[in-house]
Amino acid sequence: RTDTAEPKNGPSGSACYDTAFGRNGTEKATLVMLVRNSELYGALSSIRMVEDRFNRKFHYPWTFLNDKPFTDEFIKYTSGLASGPVEYAVVPEDDWSVPDHVNETTMRAEMLRMAKEEIIYGGSLSYRHMCRFNSGFFYNQEVMRKYDWYWRVEPGIELYCDINYDPFTFMRENKKIYGFVISMYEFKDTITTLWDRTRQFVAENSQFLHANNSLDFLVDGAQPSKPGDRHLGSGNYNLCHFWSNFEIASLEFYRGEAYSRYFEFLDSAGGFFYERWGDAPVHSIGVGLFAPKDSIHHFADFGYSHAPCSRCPQDDESHATGRCMCNRGQNFDTDGYSCLPRWWKVAGINKGTESI
Ligand code: GDP
Ligand code: MN
Known part of the structure; x- marks a missing residue:
């Protein structure tokens, strides 16, 4: 490797030189993993993958979060793999407990019912x-x-290609808020009343609904919203969401009034406990309604796996410059359970008919 290496082009077309090697991460950004001590080996495997494919050239800090204190062993081995600074933090109890307004008897009964019905994680x-x-x-x-x-x-993920540019810089320069790789349907029984609550929130707080929102990604046959069109209509949520085990996104968006108020409203409804609302549909609906459509980015150049799904870049460029180690034919993008073709459609990304 030499400093005269050819610049590699990121999706923004901005040049990312190999001389980034040896520099610290330049954006105010972190790799973050919420993880249990028992997941040490899955965590190490993910850290190694992200370091080898990306961070060894960028040295972004890692932040590890846990509801329990990390063990010395966990800290020793994970920090040994990181090329940037590491930080370990225990989540405050209030952020990991059943709030007072939730009726625990009702919650327990619902958990039992969902466990009996074999709804995934329904009893947890x-x-x-x-x-x-x-x-x-x-x-x-x-x-x-x-x-x-x-x-x-997350622990146990895989990255199949080198990321030769800084995706945080890409996000900032291109005014992106939320980046994803895989999109799919949520289990209906885990979010029975989520959309009703969302509709209620938007009815009461219509100023937050972005004029250029992605309602047509979330609801089939939704009328594309026009400026001044400040409601969700009568259609139901189609369960499409961005798979949140991979996210590159703006923290400022979540901290902003629209999303924060939305979360507080949902939390007060108790559905995280009575039902089993997932962070993936909550993020996706939040971003889809309160952020502009063109601030959502599909990282088509990322090869990624989180069991049981994986995707592989379909373009020649990624394979030529990214040392991809995945089979282009094994790709969730166009799986029957994938929502990506719908995203392409609403985002106006023309894939040609042969790839859908
Ligand atoms: P799945 O991907 O939906 O099957 O769920 P995971 O078990 O992978 O959990 C999602 C993320 O949260 C992963 O990063 C886990 O390590 C983490 N996680 C899940 N449950 C707990 C928990 O009880 N404590 C901690 N500290 N992390 C957890
Ligand atoms: Mn997971």
């Missing part, structure tokens, strides 16, 4: 805390306050 309280935390608290953690951007990393 810790999963509910996790979803609520990722919906409304991660961006206000003390250790996160110094950052404007985050890249969410």
